[in-house]
Amino acid sequence: MKMPELKKKKKKSRKVVMVNQLARSKDEKEIILDDPTSNLPSSDNPYTKMQKLYYEEAAATGDGIIVDNVVGSFDGHNKWWDYEFLFARLGGADLKTCRVLDFACGPGRNIVKYKDKFLAVDGVDISENNIKNAMEYLKKNDITTSNLYTCDGVSLEAIPDSQYNIVMSTVALQHICVHDIRQSYFEEFYRVLKDGGAVCFQMGFGSPSISTVNYYDNFYDAPATNRAYDVEVSHPFQLKKSLEEAGFKYFNYIIGPTGPGDSHPYWIYVNAIKTDQ
Numbered sequence: 001m002k003m004p005e006l007k008k009k010k011k012k013s014r015k016v017v018m019v020n021q022l023a024r025s026k027d028e029k030e031i032i033l034d035d036p037t038s039n040l041p042s043s044d045n046p047y048t049k050m051q052k053l054y055y056e057e058a059a060a061t062g063d064g065i066i067v068d069n070v071v072g073s074f075d076g077h078n079k080w081w082d083y084e085f086l087f088a089r090l091g092g093a094d095l096k097t098c099r100v101l102d103f104a105c106g107p108g109r110n111i112v113k114y115k116d117k118f119l120a121v122d123g124v125d126i127s128e129n130n131i132k133n134a135m136e137y138l139k140k141n142d143i144t145t146s147n148l149y150t151c152d153g154v155s156l157e158a159i160p161d162s163q164y165n166i167v168m169s170t171v172a173l174q175h176i177c178v179h180d181i182r183q184s185y186f187e188e189f190y191r192v193l194k195d196g197g198a199v200c201f202q203m204g205f206g207s208p209s210i211s212t213v214n215y216y217d218n219f220y221d222a223p224a225t226n227r228a229y230d231v232e233v234s235h236p237f238q239l240k241k242s243l244e245e246a247g248f249k250y251f252n253y254i255i256g257p258t259g260p261g262d263s264h265p266y267w268i269y270v271n272a273i274k275t276d277q
């Protein structure tokens with residue numbers, strides 16, 4: 001009998017494009033000179049109002065069972081191995097003892113995904129409907145240890161200082177095309193972290209990048225969000241500088257391939273530490 005020809009399985013490449021190469025690039029001077037002083041924003045601005053409306057409407061159809069109305073490629077994100085890069089460079093910290101805040105948690109995808117990795121994962125999001133959906137999704141997954149907060153779109157005012165070992169975030173900061181709002185959040189991440197805590201987040205990376213706004217722009221009049229008018233991170237130093245301005249130290253990053261449903265050229269996974277040392 002003739003055996004059927006076995007199809008060769010294509011090996012998926014998991015390429016780390018760049019790891020913490022902080023060598024001086026010729027663009028660096030320009031990028032740093034480009035950096036304006038940040039004005040911390042109030043939530044009463046057209047961008048935040050537009051974002052809130054967008055996410056409330058998008059999340060209105062969720063019920064803890066239908067959870068893909070806001071995230072997009074929900075299962076693809078859950079399977080995306082590279083998110084391990086977020087926590088891979090924390091110096092062997094015992095993650096099981098860590099209390100984590102997931103910034104822009106949406107319907108709670110990361111809270112459920114990482115429920116056994118950490119001591120507990122709390123969530124905060126601009127949208128009340130997302131938080132309602134997250135409550136249902138957590139209930140369905142028997143999670144009772146998480147606190148969920150809504151925020152005003154520019155700060156984490158409901159969350160007290162020095163609460164967390166880790167503040168994490170995925171597919172969210174890249175959607176905020178107002179430099180001053182991102183900077184306000186970086187300062188808030190610093191405030192809510194305990195001493196020695198780490199910020200660990202992912203963003204789109206690379207230049208040129210379609211439908212994106214310059215890193216230092218404050219595009220308060222952007223007519224849409226969530227992939228329309230994302231921010232373009234064109235050099236890791238932009239994030240390093242922003243995080244250092246917020247007080248963080250020991251910045252490092254990994255650049256890898258673009259994750260599910262996204263159109264930035266690459267993704268960047270960033271860590272930095274809140275410490276006096």
Ligand SMILES: C[S@@+](CC[C@H](N)C(=O)[O-])C[C@H]1O[C@@H](n2cnc3c(N)ncnc32)[C@H](O)[C@@H]1O
Nearest residue numbers: 055071104105106109125126127153170171172
């Ligand atoms: C694409 S979803 C990602 C949800 C979740 N992080 C995940 O990875 O599954 C983007 C999320 O960011 C939230 N978000 C966007 N802008 C925000 C802001 N300014 N403040 C707080 N949350 C925001 C949205 O409500 C939405 O839940």
